[in-house]
Amino acid sequence: MFKVAVIGASGLLGRAVVDELVRQQTWDVVATAFSRPGPNTVALDVRDTRAIGQFVEREAPDALVIAAAERRPDVCERHPELARALNVDAVRAIAAAAHRSGAWTLSISTDYVFDGTHPPYRHDSAPAPLNAYGRSKLEGEHALTETTDLGCVLRLPLLYGPIVSWAESAVTSLVPAIAAAASAQGEAAAMDAWAIRYPTFTPDVAYVIRQMLERHAEGNAIRGIVQWSGDEPMTKYEIALRLAHALQLDARLTPQHTPTDTTPRPHNCHLASDRLEQLGIGRRTPFETAIPQVLAAFPWRGDTAA
Known part of the structure; x- marks a missing residue:
C-alpha cells in the first residue's frame, strides 16, 4: 500500500x-x-x-x-x-x-x-x-x-x-465586481490589462x-x-470578459493598462513546463472548458457575497 x-x-x-x-x-x-x-x-x-x-x-x-x-x-x-x-x-x-x-x-x-x-x-x-x-x-x-x-x-x-467562496481564487474573485458592473445601478469595473497571467x-x-x-x-x-x-496567456481584464460571457452577464468592464496594485506584481512570469513534459507528465484543460465546470459547481444566483 x-x-x-x-x-x-x-x-x-x-x-x-x-x-x-x-x-x-x-x-x-x-x-x-x-x-x-x-x-x-x-x-x-x-x-x-x-x-x-x-x-x-x-x-x-x-x-x-x-x-x-x-x-x-x-x-x-x-x-x-x-x-x-x-x-x-x-x-x-x-x-x-x-x-x-x-x-x-x-x-x-x-x-x-x-x-x-x-x-x-x-x-x-x-x-x-x-x-x-x-x-x-x-x-x-x-x-x-x-x-x-x-x-x-x-x-x-x-x-x-472548484471553490468554496468566490475569493478563494484570484480568477473567481472577479465575479462580484463583474456582477456589480452588470447591474442596473452598477458602475463600470476597471480590470487590470497589464499583467499577463496563465490560469x-x-x-x-x-x-x-x-x-x-x-x-x-x-x-x-x-x-x-x-x-x-x-x-493560455490572459490579463485579468480578459479573464473577466470570459467570466462575464460564461455567466451570461452584460458587464461594463474597463481595461486598465498600467499597474495599480500597492503590492508590486510581475508583468509576465510564464513558466516553461518542459522538464515534466519530457517525462510524459501533464494535462491542460482549456479555460473555456474548465471555467463553466467551476461556475456550475458553485452556481451564481446573483448572490456574490458568498
Whole structure:
C-alpha cells in the first residue's frame, strides 16, 4: 500500500489533490487541515514543529504533498512573519520530518519567484522576486532543497478550480465586481490589462502531482525543481470578459493598462513546463472548458457575497 499525506487538504489546491489521489484504489491518502478541518481530515497546525514530527512518525507516509501556504501577496506584504511561518519554516519542518522517515516531499511554489521581465522562465532560470510573497516562497524552496535530498519543488502560476467562496481564487474573485458592473445601478469595473497571467486548473495540477507520485512509487522519484502551467496567456481584464460571457452577464468592464496594485506584481512570469513534459507528465484543460465546470459547481444566483 502506497501512502500519501496531503498537508493543507482543505484549500483550493489541496482539495483537488485529495480528490485525484483517492481514486487510486491501492493508495492510502491521509489529509490534514487546520482552518477548515473536516470529518475525513487530521487536524494539523503546520506552524507546530513538534506536531508535524509526531504526525509523520505516526502515519509513516511514503510521500508528502505540502499544499498549505499563505498565498495572498497583500497579506504577505503586511505580515511577513506569517508568510515566513507558513511558506518557509513549515516547509523546513515537514521536510525534516520526512527526511528522517525516508519519505519523498513535494512542496508547492509559485511563478512569483521571478520578476516577470524575461519570460518564459525555465526551472533553472535565476529567481528575482518582487514582493514578500515571492521572497517567502523562494526561501521555502531553499528550505526544502537544503533539508532533504528526497524532495521536489513544483512551481505553479495563478490557480483556479472548484471553490468554496468566490475569493478563494484570484480568477473567481472577479465575479462580484463583474456582477456589480452588470447591474442596473452598477458602475463600470476597471480590470487590470497589464499583467499577463496563465490560469491553471487545479484538477490538472492534481493530475500532474498524481503522475509525479506514481514515478516515486515506481522508484523513479523526481528531485529538484519542476514547473507546470496553463498555456493560455490572459490579463485579468480578459479573464473577466470570459467570466462575464460564461455567466451570461452584460458587464461594463474597463481595461486598465498600467499597474495599480500597492503590492508590486510581475508583468509576465510564464513558466516553461518542459522538464515534466519530457517525462510524459501533464494535462491542460482549456479555460473555456474548465471555467463553466467551476461556475456550475458553485452556481451564481446573483448572490456574490458568498
